[in-house]
Amino acid sequence: MKKIACFMQNINFYHSLSAAAEEEGFEIQNTDSSLEELSDYMLFVTDDSLAAEKIKFSDIPVAFASQSGKLQNVFNLKIPFDKIQFRSLLDQLMHGVSDDLYPRISWPEFIKKSYLIGNDIFKLDKIIFFITRELIFFTGISEIQKIRIGLSEMLANAVEHGNLGISAEEKFRHTEAGTYEDFLKSRVENSKGCDCRVRLEIYMDKKTVEFIIEDEGLGFDVENAELQAKDDDLLKLHGRGIMLTKIYFDSVEYNKKGNKVVIRKFLS
Structure with missing residues (x-):
């Protein structure tokens, strides 16, 4: 503690x-x-x-x-x-930031925002922190940390497997070889001329937090990924992010194509 x-x-x-x-x-x-x-x-x-x-x-x-x-x-x-x-x-x-978000004179009843996020996955942690700071108005730090973990998994999947087109097999192979970070950096560098982005829509109030995440990739077979994640090495498949997010969120719903997901957390 x-x-x-x-x-x-x-x-x-x-x-x-x-x-x-x-x-x-x-x-x-x-x-x-x-x-x-x-x-x-x-x-x-x-x-x-x-x-x-x-x-x-x-x-x-x-x-x-x-x-x-x-x-x-x-x-x-x-x-x-x-x-x-x-x-x-x-x-x-x-x-590690020093700017105070809290206005001291008022706070919102709800927040609704939309973002376009680039493909530099190495900046995701900082991005997630800043776009979720206003959660302090609706829930505690412990709950916020859990929400950020689930959101991080979904955004990482959208960038890696969606916009960067990295297959589960490629990730597993390079992870096993200890070369995944270099492989990922290469993909990020090669994507800088690409216009594809991840669209993130946020809604939060004192009862609900909802994120809608949509990438511009080809999508994937959600049901198959979830089944394999239960039976296989979690590092090998998309299903790892889905399974982890389901621990921290009450609802995880993909579209048929597999390139758009809605995740919801009901606040107590």
């Missing part, structure tokens, strides 16, 4: 912070502001400006909680405690 250090004078904020951290799968521990004690923590939260100033130039991210004031070179949290803002902060820290 990831640990967050806390040095708070505001008891109400501390209790709310502890409850929210536990809900997100993090452990809060009271500590003083000595650097020696903070080395094992991913974040230091305090409402003491002197403690924040003392720690902020160390390697440990600092969040300063205040009703009105702000400090430079730290993350600023507002008092009273705001769970969505805290969730946004955790998401930033886990992905």
Whole structure:
């Protein structure tokens, strides 16, 4: 379990912070502001400006909680405690970004967007993070991570097996030989003159998250891939991504051609 250090004078904020951290799968521990004690923590939260100033130039991210004031070179949290803002902060820290998505004055009832994604599969993780950041308004960090895993599998399949035309057999053969990354880089490089893209449509609200993913490839036999994935080496077939996505999503529906999939997650 990831640990967050806390040095708070505001008891109400501390209790709310502890409850929210536990809900997100993090452990809060009271500590003083000595650097020696903070080395094992991913974040230091305090409402003491002197403690924040003392720690902020160390390697440990600092969040300063205040009703009105702000400090430079730290993350600023507002008092009273705001769970969505805290969730946004955790998401930033886990992905190494410092820009705060959370507007602090409003949040959406639903979000609907459409994207065209290129074929550079090596940038997919960063793309997925940025296009799913607004999930913080509707569900917790643990659930968001699961959603991202399933979405990553589907987008990777759309790029690799769809637009880049890599067969399951080619992937298996190069993976076994330890040459798949070089093979994939070559395919990505050769595709740069191609206009084909993956279309991604997103809808999310407090009850449902839905992604519609469509590539420009030839498609595949979905039923056959799923059957083989159950009986064969998971690395060998398209079915690996489908099976993993079904773990994290409640619904995975392909069109007949196999180049378009709708995945849905119902939020509790």
